[in-house]
Amino acid sequence: MESAHGSPVLTDPVPISKSRLGIHSSLLTFSQLDQPMSPTTSKYTRSGSRKSTASLDDVRFNGWLDAMKASSPPRKKLLKGSCIQVASIDNEIEDNISWMQLNYPSALDCFDKIIEHAKNKKIAMFLDYDGTLSPIVDDPDCAFMSEAMRATVRSVAKYFPTAIISGRSRDKVYDLVKLTELYYAGSHGMDIIGPDSDSLSKVHPDYVKSTDNQGKEITLFQPAREFLSMIDQVFKTLVEITKDIKGAKVENHKFCVSVHYRNVEENNWKTIGQRVHDVVKDCPRLRLTHGRKVLEIRPVIDWNKGKAVEFLLESLGLTDRDNVLSIYIGDDKTDEDAFKVLRDSKRGFGILVSSIRKESNAFYSLHDPKEVMKFLQLLVNWKRQQGRKQLI
Numbered sequence: 001m002e003s004a005h006g007s008p009v010l011t012d013p014v015p016i017s018k019s020r021l022g023i024h025s026s027l028l029t030f031s032q033l034d035q036p037m038s039p040t041t042s043k044y045t046r047s048g049s050r051k052s053t054a055s056l057d058d059v060r061f062n063g064w065l066d067a068m069k070a071s072s073p074p075r076k077k078l079l080k081g082s083c084i085q086v087a088s089i090d091n092e093i094e095d096n097i098s099w100m101q102l103n104y105p106s107a108l109d110c111f112d113k114i115i116e117h118a119k120n121k122k123i124a125m126f127l128d129y130d131g132t133l134s135p136i137v138d139d140p141d142c143a144f145m146s147e148a149m150r151a152t153v154r155s156v157a158k159y160f161p162t163a164i165i166s167g168r169s170r171d172k173v174y175d176l177v178k179l180t181e182l183y184y185a186g187s188h189g190m191d192i193i194g195p196d197s198d199s200l201s202k203v204h205p206d207y208v209k210s211t212d213n214q215g216k217e218i219t220l221f222q223p224a225r226e227f228l229s230m231i232d233q234v235f236k237t238l239v240e241i242t243k244d245i246k247g248a249k250v251e252n253h254k255f256c257v258s259v260h261y262r263n264v265e266e267n268n269w270k271t272i273g274q275r276v277h278d279v280v281k282d283c284p285r286l287r288l289t290h291g292r293k294v295l296e297i298r299p300v301i302d303w304n305k306g307k308a309v310e311f312l313l314e315s316l317g318l319t320d321r322d323n324v325l326s327i328y329i330g331d332d333k334t335d336e337d338a339f340k341v342l343r344d345s346k347r348g349f350g351i352l353v354s355s356i357r358k359e360s361n362a363f364y365s366l367h368d369p370k371e372v373m374k375f376l377q378l379l380v381n382w383k384r385q386q387g388r389k390q391l392i
């Protein structure tokens with residue numbers, strides 16, 4: 001296994017030619033290299049106070065705006081008297097489904113094949129939260145998982161080491177999942193609570209022993225610890241500069257910040273995107289990424305959900321690919337890092353949760369959280385049967 005030893009803080013993350021405004025390479029489509037440095041945040045407190053910039057910037061910005069628009073599947077709207085439109089949406093959905101089935105076959109249909117790979121191996125299960133265990137909803141505070149899903153995940157954890165890896169803060173995702181038998185990685189893997197590991201504690205300076213609210217001994221890995229106050233400051237700034245945009249919501253996830261635009265009128269997306277972009281532009285140690293109708297601000301460190309999977313496998317002593325099969329289920333761009341790690345290291349595979357056509361590093365797909373639950377139940381039933389067979 002390729003270990004992520006040493007400090008994950010990137011010292012020189014930006015190609016020289018692109019770095020003069022301190023913009024990380026992941027921001028290139030967002031960057032406005034020919035633009036003067038951004039003004040102070042106070043000028044954003046009134047709506048529409050900022051004039052649009054030069055046309056070249058508009059072109060770049062429009063590309064980015066397209067990405068904002070495309071960042072979550074459109075809802076199927078039934079418009080009165082528009083049967084043709086509904087039929088064409090239906091066709092598009094069917095096309096998407098067949099394309100997905102061809103490129104990323106259903107993990108339900110391929111279940112037998114999957115367990116064939118798992119034969120005589122221990123399965124390690126990694127689960128994303130939003131869009132995987134809970135359906136995508138308008139209000140991030142109401143993204144609850146069903147009791148049935150909770151019971152299913154509890155059963156999964158009974159048979160397989162199981163971790164949740166989420167973009168949310170670790171506390172928030174724990175509050176939603178409420179299962180003590182799992183491992184949790186919040187802030188896109190930048191805040192991991194896991195088992196004790198002597199080998200890891202020697203090589204990772206950010207690996208510390210601590211106690212939880214109940215006084216239980218735990219070990220924490222927080223590679224972006226030094227960014228805590230910066231993230232908090234940026235969170236406050238983002239709250240301030242978006243407060244006049246109806247529907248905007250900013251979440252503090254401790255080591256990263258989310259700016260939601262799902263409930264913002266589409267004609268204000270450009271404004272919100274531009275403001276967030278301008279804030280990040282002034283912080284060379286932060287970068288902007290994109291989720292489902294959400295902009296995410298994170299530290300520029302060489303750490304992501306993929307690294308978190310590697311870290312957890314190592315701390316769980318599950319690095320032997322001949323004896324361990326890892327499965328990661330997720331729906332978002334940030335899950336791609338984990339899919340890729342498993343694909344490249346041939347240690348397992350990703351399952352993409354998507355009802356629309358998406359390029360992915362996953363091997364299989366599931367349509368939605370309901371199918372995720374079915375898949376997890378099949379896995380649990382299979383494991384139970386295995387146990388019974390061994391008893392006979």
Ligand SMILES: O=P(O)(O)OC[C@H]1O[C@H](O[C@H]2O[C@H](CO)[C@@H](O)[C@H](O)[C@H]2O)[C@H](O)[C@@H](O)[C@@H]1O
Pocket residue numbers: 128129130131135136137138139140141143165166167168251253258260262291292293294296332334
């Ligand atoms: O890594 P995840 O567990 O998938 O978290 C990613 C983001 O999920 C949440 O936002 C998404 O779900 C919301 C609730 O369904 C939805 O309203 C929003 O549009 C989605 O982007 C969470 O609120 C974000 O902070 C996470 O980064």
